[in-house]
Amino acid sequence: xxxxCIMALKFTSGPLVLAVFCAAFGAPAxxxxxxxxxxxxxxxxxxxxxxVLGRGSVLAxxxxxxxxxxxxxxxxxTPATEAHLCMGNVMGxxxxxxxxxTVSQAQxxxxxxxxMLTPEQIAALKIGKIYVLLDSQKAPxxxxxxxxxxxxxxxxxxxxQEGNWYLPNILNDDNHxxxxxxxx
Amino acid sequence: MKGREKWGTxxxxxxxxxxxxxxxxxxxxxxxxxxxxxxxxxxxxxxxAQAGQAAYAxxxxxxxxxxxxxxxxxxxxxxxxxxxxxxxxxxRVKDTxxxxxxxxxxxxxxxxxxxxxxxxxDATAGMAAFTPTTAVAxxxxxxxxxxxxxxxxxxxxxxxxxxxxxxxPDAAASAGGSDPDADLRRxxxxxxxxxxxxxxxxxxxxxxxxxxIHPPASDWLMHYGNYAGWSHSPLKHINAQNVHNxxxxxxxxxxxxxxxxITPLVHxxxxxxxxxxxxxxxxxxxxxxxxxxxxxxxxxxxxxQNATRTMALYGDKLFYPATDANLYALDARTGKxxxxxxxxxYGNDKVGGLMVADGKLIAGLGRCDERALADxxxxxxxxxxxxxxxxxxxxxxxxxxxxxDSWGTLPNDQRTGADAWIPGTYDPxxxxxxxxxxxxxxxxxxxxxxxxxxxxxxxxxxxxxxxxYQQPAPDxxxxxxxxxxxxxxxxxxxxxxxxxxxxxILWKLDRTTGKFLDxxxxxxxxxxxxxxxxxxxxxxxxxxxxxxxDDSHPSCPSPAGGKNWPxxxxxxxxxxxxxxxxxxxxxSGGMAGNYEAPASDGYIARMSAYRAKTFKPVWTFQQRxxxxxxxxxxxxxxxxxxxxxxxxxxFDLKTGKTLWTTRLGTTAQGFPTTYSVDGDQYIAVPxxxxxxxxEVRPDVLLAYERxxxxxGHAVYVFALPKAR
Numbered sequence: 001x002x003x004x005c006i007m008a009l010k011f012t013s014g015p016l017v018l019a020v021f022c023a024a025f026g027a028p029a030x031x032x033x034x035x036x037x038x039x040x041x042x043x044x045x046x047x048x049x050x051x052v053l054g055r056g057s058v059l060a061x062x063x064x065x066x067x068x069x070x071x072x073x074x075x076x077x078t079p080a081t082e083a084h085l086c087m088g089n090v091m092g093x094x095x096x097x098x099x100x101x102t103v104s105q106a107q108x109x110x111x112x113x114x115x116m117l118t119p120e121q122i123a124a125l126k127i128g129k130i131y132v133l134l135d136s137q138k139a140p141x142x143x144x145x146x147x148x149x150x151x152x153x154x155x156x157x158x159x160x161q162e163g164n165w166y167l168p169n170i171l172n173d174d175n176h177x178x179x180x181x182x183x184x
Numbered sequence: 185m186k187g188r189e190k191w192g193t194x195x196x197x198x199x200x201x202x203x204x205x206x207x208x209x210x211x212x213x214x215x216x217x218x219x220x221x222x223x224x225x226x227x228x229x230x231x232x233a234q235a236g237q238a239a240y241a242x243x244x245x246x247x248x249x250x251x252x253x254x255x256x257x258x259x260x261x262x263x264x265x266x267x268x269x270x271x272x273x274x275x276r277v278k279d280t281x282x283x284x285x286x287x288x289x290x291x292x293x294x295x296x297x298x299x300x301x302x303x304x305x306d307a308t309a310g311m312a313a314f315t316p317t318t319a320v321a322x323x324x325x326x327x328x329x330x331x332x333x334x335x336x337x338x339x340x341x342x343x344x345x346x347x348x349x350x351x352x353p354d355a356a357a358s359a360g361g362s363d364p365d366a367d368l369r370r371x372x373x374x375x376x377x378x379x380x381x382x383x384x385x386x387x388x389x390x391x392x393x394x395x396x397i398h399p400p401a402s403d404w405l406m407h408y409g410n411y412a413g414w415s416h417s418p419l420k421h422i423n424a425q426n427v428h429n430x431x432x433x434x435x436x437x438x439x440x441x442x443x444x445x446i447t448p449l450v451h452x453x454x455x456x457x458x459x460x461x462x463x464x465x466x467x468x469x470x471x472x473x474x475x476x477x478x479x480x481x482x483x484x485x486x487x488x489q490n491a492t493r494t495m496a497l498y499g500d501k502l503f504y505p506a507t508d509a510n511l512y513a514l515d516a517r518t519g520k521x522x523x524x525x526x527x528x529x530y531g532n533d534k535v536g537g538l539m540v541a542d543g544k545l546i547a548g549l550g551r552c553d554e555r556a557l558a559d560x561x562x563x564x565x566x567x568x569x570x571x572x573x574x575x576x577x578x579x580x581x582x583x584x585x586x587x588x589d590s591w592g593t594l595p596n597d598q599r600t601g602a603d604a605w606i607p608g609t610y611d612p613x614x615x616x617x618x619x620x621x622x623x624x625x626x627x628x629x630x631x632x633x634x635x636x637x638x639x640x641x642x643x644x645x646x647x648x649x650x651x652x653y654q655q656p657a658p659d660x661x662x663x664x665x666x667x668x669x670x671x672x673x674x675x676x677x678x679x680x681x682x683x684x685x686x687x688x689i690l691w692k693l694d695r696t697t698g699k700f701l702d703x704x705x706x707x708x709x710x711x712x713x714x715x716x717x718x719x720x721x722x723x724x725x726x727x728x729x730x731x732x733x734d735d736s737h738p739s740c741p742s743p744a745g746g747k748n749w750p751x752x753x754x755x756x757x758x759x760x761x762x763x764x765x766x767x768x769x770x771x772s773g774g775m776a777g778n779y780e781a782p783a784s785d786g787y788i789a790r791m792s793a794y795r796a797k798t799f800k801p802v803w804t805f806q807q808r809x810x811x812x813x814x815x816x817x818x819x820x821x822x823x824x825x826x827x828x829x830x831x832x833x834x835f836d837l838k839t840g841k842t843l844w845t846t847r848l849g850t851t852a853q854g855f856p857t858t859y860s861v862d863g864d865q866y867i868a869v870p871x872x873x874x875x876x877x878x879e880v881r882p883d884v885l886l887a888y889e890r891x892x893x894x895x896g897h898a899v900y901v902f903a904l905p906k907a908r
Contacts, residue, residue, distance in 0.1 A: 024307045036786040041885070043738075045776035047241035049887045055786060083861050089727060092710045092740045128782060147782040154785055160805045160840035168783045169705055172714040 035060040035125070037146035038154075039073060039132060042139065051138035053077045058111060058132050060148055062125060065116045069101065069132065073144055074108035078137035083111045087121060091128030091147050091170055103134055130169055202824070217376060225310025226325035227270065227318045228299035232844070233309055236300025239293045242776045243282045243577040257304050257326075266323035274298045274316055288627060290734045291316060302326060315472055319541075334666045365840045375462070381478035385454050385467060385517045390500045393543050397612050404450045404857035406539060407494040408751060409816075412672040413609035415753040417815045417858045421865035422904060423820035427834045430902045433866060435475030435849075438897040439464060443491035444872025447855035449502075455859075455868065456502055456516070457899055460492050461485050463506045467519060470868075471861040473901065479519035490535045490551060491875070493749065493855065494607055498568050505535045506810075511547060519835055525571040537607035541617050542645040544574055548604025548619060552580070558887055563619055565648060575648030579604055579621045579636045586650075587635035594628055601625030602637040606749060609670045611679070614696060616642045616651055618681060620667035623660035630729070633658035638666045640683055642698060648749055652698030656691055656720050662711060662728070663743035663877075669751045670695075671761065675797050681759050682754070682796060687711060688746015690763065690794065691720060704799040706792050707746035707765050708781045711739050735772070740781050742770035744810075744877040751814035751855065751901045753823065755837050759797055762837070764811035764825055765790040766883050778881045788882050791825060793840060803840035809890065813869060816856040824867060826852020831888055832869050832900070850896030853879070866901045 040047075043105060056073025073080070083103035088095040101113025111134060117125065126129050128147050131163045136143040152166035235504075244256070255261065265273055278294035289297070297757030299314050305326045323401030365436035391405060399405045401418045408415045438444065442461035449456045462484050467476040485507055496503040502516040509528040514521055528534045528549055536550030544565040556678040564576040565881065579602035591599050601624040608619035615629030619641050624634035639655040655668055666685030671678050672695060681695035688707035693700055700720025731737045744766050752763040767784035780786055787806035794801055811830035817823040819836055826832040832852050834844040856868035872878075873894050 038783075040780045040786050043771045043777035043779045044884050044887075045241060045778065046245035046884065047776075050882055053888060088738075090710045090725060092708065093738045093762075094736075094771075145779075149783045152783075157787060157807045158805055158842055160803045162803045162839065163801060165801065165804050166783065167705070168708050170710050171705065171712060 015134075032061050032063040035062065035148040036151050036154075037071075037132060037148045039071070039134065039146035042133075042142040048105035048139070051077050051136075052143055054107075054136075054144055056111070056134075056144055056145065058148075059151075062117070065118075065122065066114060067125070068114045070110065070112040071132070072108075072110050073134060076136050077108040078117065078139075079106050080104060080109065080111075080134055080136050080143070081173040082115075082135045084133045084135075085113075085115060085148070086131050086133050086145075087111065087124050088129045088131055088147070091168060093129070095129070098130075099147060100133070107136075116151050127170065129176045193226065195638075199293045205409050216498045225312075226302050226307035227312045227320055228302055228307075228314035228494035229311065230303075230309040232296050232299035232314055232615035234300075236298070236303070237298035239289075239297050240304075242772065243289065243293075244297065245776065256301055261301070261305055261586070262323060262326055262328050263702050266321075266326070269319040269321055270298060270302070270314065270325075271317060271319035273301065273322065273580055274314075274318075278316070288734070290631075290732075293734055296303040314724065335351045359719060364598045375482070375484045376479075377480045377482040379477065379519060380480045381466075381475055382588050383467070383475070383477040383518070385452070385476055387668070388454065388500065388517050390454050391451065391498050393612075395668075396498070396540065398485070402450075402860040403452070404448070404859050405447070405497055407447050407496075407607045407855065408609065408669060409857065411610040411612060412754070413669045413751070414671065414756070414817075415669075415751050415814050415855070416755060416819075418819045419858055419860055420818060420820035421860065421863075422818065422822060422858075422867065424806075424822055424836050424843060426904060427820070427822045430834070430844055430846070430867065431903050431905055432846070433901045433903040435901065436466075436468060436473050436475075436899045438899065440897055441874070442485050442896050443816040443876075444870065444897040445491040445493050445567055445854045445875065446870045446872075447494040447496055448857050448870060448901075449495055449870040450857060450859035450868075451497055451516075453706075453859075454499070454516075456495055457870075458492055458495060458504060459897070460507065460872075463492075463504075463508070465495070465502065465504050465512075465514060465519060467502075467516070468899075470859060470866065470901075471864075477519040478523070479513060479514060481510075481521075483508055490605075492535050496538050496540045496607060498543065498544060498545070501568060503538060503540070503545055503568075505538050505547060509534050511545075511566070511571065513545075523571045525566070527566075531792060536603065536605045537619065539607045539610070539617075540568065541608070541610035542612070542615065544645065545571075546608060546617060546645075548579075548606070548608070550603040550605030550622075552600055552603050552625075552832070560596075560599065561580075561604060561621070563604045563608070563643065564646070565645070576644055577648045577650065580624075587633075590635040591626070592628070593626075594626055594631055595881055598626050598628070599624075599634070603665075603667070606667045606669060609672055610645065611639060611672055611695060614679070615645050616695070617645045617673070618642055618670035618695065620665070620670060620683065620685075622665040622667045623657075629659055629661045640666065640670060640693060640698070642682065642695065644759075654693055654698045654700060654720060655716075656689070656700075656703075657685065657687065657712075657722050659724075662739060664711065664741070668749065671752060671754050673754060673756075673759075673761075675798050680796075681805070683745040684752065684763055686741060686743065686745030686747060687722075688741055688765055689715075690724075690761065690799065692799070693720070702799055704794060704801075706763055706794070707767055707790060708740055708783060709746060710769075736777075737778075740769035741766060742768040742778060742877070742881055744768050744770075744881040746776075748878040749826075750811055750878070753815040753817040754796065755823070756822070757816040757819060758802075759795055760793045760802060760817075761796045762791065762793045762815045762817060762823060762839060764813070765792060766810050766878060766882075767806075768885070770881075778884050780885070788885060789827065791835075792839065793837075794908055801839075805835075805842075809886065811879060812851055812853040812875070812879060814855045816858065818858055820865075824856045824858075826856065826868070826869050826871075828879070828886070828892070830871075830892060832856075844901070848896075848900055849898060850893045851879070864903055869898065869900050869902075871896055871898045873897070 004093025054075035060069035084097040240489040439459040536548035560580040567572040624637035643650040664686035671682040692702040767781040792804040813826035853872040
């Protein structure tokens, strides 16, 4: 079983669903996996918050080693300059640039690219370490970012979700609910 | 960089002498104090100042540039620091900053920050590098003049009765011969202490232990509504079907400034509230909002200090923990002081948790993070009748005491932290009171568990002896406290305790033995890589364990906490534990480097409900502005919560669906309560706009997006329309 199963399944309701998801992750390389991320501002404090504005979203597919992403963004304070794929030390953590991707040189536009991931990078993707980073003129070291997550349902603000909402989890405790059921 | 205490104004006598700039003797600079301005180069280099600018942005700007802490540039800076030396400034920065992790800055970082502060105040860089021992009068190298001192004034109310408890002589002098109403209108009425409005509660039933165990449905007698920490009311006049009809019944404005995060307590139709900035306690008619009595205890605060989140009621007394560490017992009928004690002799702003249990007043000491602490943090019980101490439990173990070896060889005077800054709960059958403690603040990591920091603690209510402790996150160094409310629930024959700390992990313990039973992460966290299912202890990420104080180690949640002081609520009808949660990450210590958690989709806030017995997730909803009130539930199937963006919300306990909202004057902040008078149910919610991490970090994220007034401390009270 891929370790990536863990994060996708935190609040699925039972072992059957677990099996389905893990089958998807553990399936042969020809099966495509879908990912998504909402890209929001990089770390903010009083000194940079006027420069680090905007938001966007990116969808991606992993087909074998081929990782294809496409997304949109808007609301930057200054035009975007570059975009990258990076590999953090942990989901939510930072790390080196592993590939450059294409981005509109504008305050709103598109980000896209296709790259071939190494086995190590694929493994990192499946546990949420891969993130997209978009630079802008006033935020040259990063303006928007987001860590890729397995495709999952999202809802708007104040909309309740019942029972099986998505919440990433890096704990090596495997699936908490499944373990509990196994324990009776 | 944010000081726990305001930046001092004391002038060191030793530095009053003239100091000659440029002559260094054994690293100590001497210059002439008469110099008001100086084109002479100051003892720092441009390179240091440049490095300091980045360090300042990382560690200081989010507080000092945003009104959370005094600005460090201009006349205000010179007024505070002009007559002190660069060495004093260095010591302040190095030893006490940033607030969330004092002492964590490296020497080089603190040196560079001081260089930047001097440069930013128009001092001229020179060839000589600044060092920790460089001591130059700041007004010798920073041009400009300090502002004139002026008599402190503020908003006030005309005393309708003599200040029976002694008034401030300065205030009395300034008020002499003036028209107090005119002063009030001009907003310059002097600050007066004592009974500032005299009155008597007409009907007041002394509160007994039996009433504390089984609180009358019409009352909200204590911080969480009951001993078990449920923040739940059995009232059900307001329910899921009629809550949309709620109307504002009255609002009571309160003194502006400081951190207003109160719990409106209610007994016999009287609401008791406190004003943080003035330490003013008020009794209001809970039905009409009319003021009955008011006692301005003082002092009036002038800098960001602790919030006073709750008072306590018992017998005929109202207990108030003032921000100067005086603990007051007031006559609940009149507000007059019955007794007072100084419950901490060190510092003046250590307000911790407060509760009454088993007829004893129990207080926890907070803000125990100073070095060389004379009175390490503790939880202590006092006689409600005269304030004499009955027992005291130190939350920091010294050498030779049980747990003392868990601090390694660290000297006792460096064993700091383990603050008991949140009120406890109580099981009257087990005779145990349950408290949480904050993380150790020694700055040392890897030396041991540093008991009894960051733990849930069970104490015998009669003796204060430790029954058990459970420490889910020992050796915590990220300001991720496990101090918050301990919710007590009976599940069949098993008596459990539920609690979530800043990591946003909901823990379940056997409250008889302290045995770990279960957990569920309620928000994304990446500081633990695993949790031992036998002990309930987490294992930190290796890079966090190996990190040095100034290292950047992005982590989630931030010190704002996946969960913070806004309390959870337990709904017994549906067996739900409902938690207000935050989804912010941070790059390093201090207030800088805040970002949205992965997969949060930009929603800073999450409210989630779990079945208490199974920890099965039941419902959740997210929103952009963070919640800054506790969750409060009722037997009417309705819960309430308020947020940063002034929305006060009623939600369906079974589904999480919003049933009613209204907008308040400013941020809803504190602990909503509910009560009834003459058969009508009321919902009370406080507003306030200052705080620490849970309020400041979202403030950064929401800048350029949403605005709120920095005024409007108040209590709002809602009810259904009156029957025709």
